[in-house]
Amino acid sequence: MTAQKERFEALDALRGLACVLVATVHIHNLQVPFGAHILIEMFMVLSGFVLAHSYLYRGQRPGAKDFIWRRLARMWPMHVFSLFFMYGVIVYGTKGEFFLGPFNNWTTLVQNLLLSHNIGLPPTGEYVWSWNYPSWSVSVELWVSIAFIFVVYKSTKSWALLAFAALGLAILGVNFRARALGNLYTYNEPIFGWLNSGLVRGMSTFPLGIVAYRLFLRLRARPKPWPVWGATAVEAVLLAGLIAFLFVAQWGVPWLQAYSPWWFLLVITVYALEWGHLSRASRSLAYLGVISFSVYLNHAGIHILFNDLEFRQWFVDRGWLRADLQPNDIRPWTLIVTLFFSHVTYQLVERRAQRWMLRRNPFAQRSDPSSKPSPDQAAQTHA
Secondary structure: OOOOOOOOHHHHHHHHHHHHHHHHHHHOOOOOOOOHHHHHHHHHHHHHHHHHHHHHOOOOOOOHHHHHHHHHHHHHHHHHHHHHHHHHHHHHHHHOOOOOOOOOOHHHHHHHHOOOOOOOOOOOHHHHHOOOHHHHHHHHHHHHHHHHHHHOOOOOOHHHHHHHHHHHHHHHHHHHHHHOOOOOOOOOOEEOOOEEHHHHHHHHHHHHHHHHHHHHHHHHOOOOOOOHHHHHHHHHHHHHHHHHHHHOOOOOOHHHHHHHHHHHHHHHHHHHHOOOHHHHHHHHHHHHHHOHHHHHHHHHHHHHHHHOHHHHHHHHHOOOOOOOOOHHHHHHHHHHHHHHHHHHHHHHHHHHHHHHHHHOOOOOOOOOHHHOOOHHHHHOOOO
8 A cells, every 4th residue: 555645634733732732831830730741652653654654655765864864854953943042042142151050061962963862872861851851852753763764664564563662661661660650751761770761752652653554544445434423433532532641640540641652543543534523623723733843842942031030021121011920921922922933933944944955965866756845745744
């Protein structure tokens, strides 16, 4: 079976909404009643799904160097921009110090620039919170996707991918038990003394996206799709389950989070089909998913800026902000500004830098039309 569909607008919408929830958690300093950290697993499953669509089942499989260049073009420019925007403009501009915090030094800066800061290289532990801290998962995603091009082929059996995912999630379960975590809230802790937990999270869930894509192809090949009412009912049940997984820790059963990646496999498969009313209605939010990578990388810096007292006082002095406003009063505005700023950076930085790098790809297979994706095609290949 081969890929035909060009865009997955319902999946873009899911990614965008999930990214907004993650940003909301960070902006509110985790004082929200749901565990949005499990949505990192959904991003990883989505990444496996989209890369399977783009590089396994559509057109000619690219060479390893070509693929790595494309992934760097997709992820590296916006990551570097947000890093220096956050610490070169916001932190230095408001605090007068670039190496602010106990974990920011030349070593962690170089690791961040190489996107190798959360794959288990020393320094480890809390150093994951260095620089633009949400980018720990971007580091994991890049290296997991690079591993993908070397070890996963059309001929790779789905049962092998599922077994690998189950093994990784079982290892995480051992880590939960040893550390009394009981959930997926782990980023850079060493498992067995040497295995990075964030990397295990990515390696365990990424293969589920590939299986989800294969299941999507089989369902789409049916001679007759599900009736709309039936598809809508299935979508509603899957969405309700997804929401429930966000709250299981608050309900006293945090260990259930370890099963959320398997649920995400089903959610992504069904919503990609767009057979029901919920998935079709969600397509109106597709652009939120298009800019979600910028949102994810920008929101921490905007949060720091809005929490700076001198910055806020500048608005108070001009009568644009009341002096008695507390942080909770301006956090909705922090999110609104993050969304607007991310729209700008997507158009001026992320999209243009990606196109610039793709045009200069020295490893591109020029005979393959997919080696020069349009911006719109490129937009749907991020996770």
